[in-house]
Amino acid sequence: MNSGVPRTLAVGRVKFFRRHRGEVNSCAFSPNGQMLLTASDDGYLYGWETQSGQQLWRLGGHTGPVKFCRFSPDGRLFASTSHDCTIRLWDVAGAKCLRVLKGHQRSVETVSFSPDSRQLASGGWDKRVMLWEVQSGQMLRLLVGHHDSIQSSDFSPSADCLATGSWDSTVRIWDLRSGPPAAVFHQKLEGHRGNISCVCYSASGLLVKVWDCNTGRCIETLKGILDVAHTCAFTPDGKLLVSGASDQA
Template sequence: MNRIADRLLAVLLLAIGMLCFTRVYFALGGEGAGEGFASVRLAFFGAAGVVSALAALLFWAGLLPGRSTHDPKTPLFGRGAETQPGGRPRLRRLFAVVPFLAVLALVADQLGPWSRQPQDAGRSLIAEQTVPSAPEGQDVTSAPAPEPEAIQPPTPASPSEVALAPPVSPPEPAPAAPPQTVAPLPQAPPPQPTQPDGHREPVVWLAVAPDGHSIMSASTDRTIKLWDIDGKRLIRTLGVHKDMARTALFLPDGARALTAGDDGEIVLRQLADGAVLHVFSSGQNGGVNKLAISPDGKRAVSGHDTGRVIVWDIEKGSVLHVMPGHDWSISGVAVSPDGTRAISGSIEGTLKLWDIATGKQLRSWHGHERGPYGIVFMADGHHLITGSGDYTIKLWDLDTGREVRRLDGHSGTVYALALSTDNKRLLSGSLDGTARLWDMETGSETALFDSRSGPVYAVAFAADGTVLTGGYDRTIRDWPAGGGDAVVLFPGAPE
């Protein structure tokens, strides 16, 4: 118990020492009644702080024991007895009393009349600046205010008193200001049209139906919407994912669709009424970043944020393969025209070619400095096009893994690609806010579509050959294939 009491006393003494050192800090600033008084305070509180800190150390270490005590677990007599120290009571009292005297001095220093002197001095300084000084011997408080002097007409001076003033030269005219041309403020862009049933957040995917009369869109607002192109109306909100919707694909039969999102679910839906026919859950394999289906509609390939690629049997509702070949999140997937192979790309730029039937990896190479987000196969099945976060579009020979052509022009991530049915035109959408049309035979850019409203996340070819885009501004636009201004096909919802 004595040991615990000494340690509690040590903590208290340390706190007193800290208070003393605080007052030393203020004494160094000259606070109080004069420099001499500040020096005395500095010496006193400095010494008291040192003594308190030293006493705290000694009491904590047990170097100032009190009266001799005996451990009941040791014998009082004989060889087993322990010799106990006699104690240092006087030294204990000295080191305990001095700090408590310092406490009394702290209280007196805080409540003394000199503690208010700095504020009085500040008020007197203000008074000196605002009240004019009186002549010597005159009482300022009793002196009457001076009467205003009456305005007297000037007395004419005698001729002898007139002095000729030096001639005053007229002031030089100020230089004329140079002419100015003030540029007007740029006109604010016209407000975008809205519709209540439009997307409330960015459109990240577009797909055109096999018959060309409708399109599906996926949005970060978690919804999948089905639109009538001919009637320019919303047919229905096809479904809602639990998290961001990423992909929406028509099946070849034109009656069903597959949608996927960050909730890790791939949902088979009926287009006629949006009814859910089946749910493919990725479980612990993570959210579905991208989804592709085989041309016959029997297989689906999904890429996940865990780096895994999964092959699904749509007809049987089962999993065929889970391929854990990537170390990073998947950014894009595609299925070859014959449905036998799949390509996947991850965010660090690696591309992998897979055999769908066996799940085996056929080829792997580092194709980009950053992730390939847009991936499409050419019709021959031997060439692949990728668009990436390094702003480039590349054409690959899959038989050799060699880069055949590079398309440069975008100044932001190439986020989406679409290939025309004749394989002669490539459409790209980018985070630089533009979509571009490319001639695949020459590699030249043939048209530029500038949204002027933020990143373009989704692109597609309409049945009539025009260009469809969706992006950050929540709208779906239709552009002339040769370039020019877009028509807002389906506006976003009001903000």
């Protein structure tokens, strides 16, 4: 992976989605790229047609700012989390809420689907990670170990492990291969000096700050960001990595 200065990219055909009435906290593309979700401090979840920029729906139900949103890998569902301590599961076809997941004691900051779309992981300011069965809404596991807010989570491509990133400056890797309700704490990845806002696996199982999750060894520290890094994502083939930060780059 090349950590040198990237080439300048030309940016054009920019679309603006301007109907939010508060800060936009999260956005997510559908697996086919045809829809965009945005979650706002105004308490609503918005759906947009990617190509035209047309607003498809504005969904209420949460009683606080909507913090995060994500589509399921099969494209049939999406999830939203909120300061109201709940997770909502929504049907894409009807844009309706299927169920409300309750159990967190403080704001829920992150949610992620397993690769087969059957399980959901959530985390937030109560320092706990919860695993849910999507079909029933039943909580399967409670993972405790972080010492500060959990801001990000991601399943490994094989779904054997779950990575969680926290403001305690650590990433924890949980082994999910044991049966519920047990889960074995597998790795604690240390080396960050600030809050961890985003974790994501590459297709080959690498994690950013780039880690080998089997050994816990930091493979690469990517430099060039001048301020707090808030988000990152791999391309599906794992060859490219994009990051976003407060330095506006």
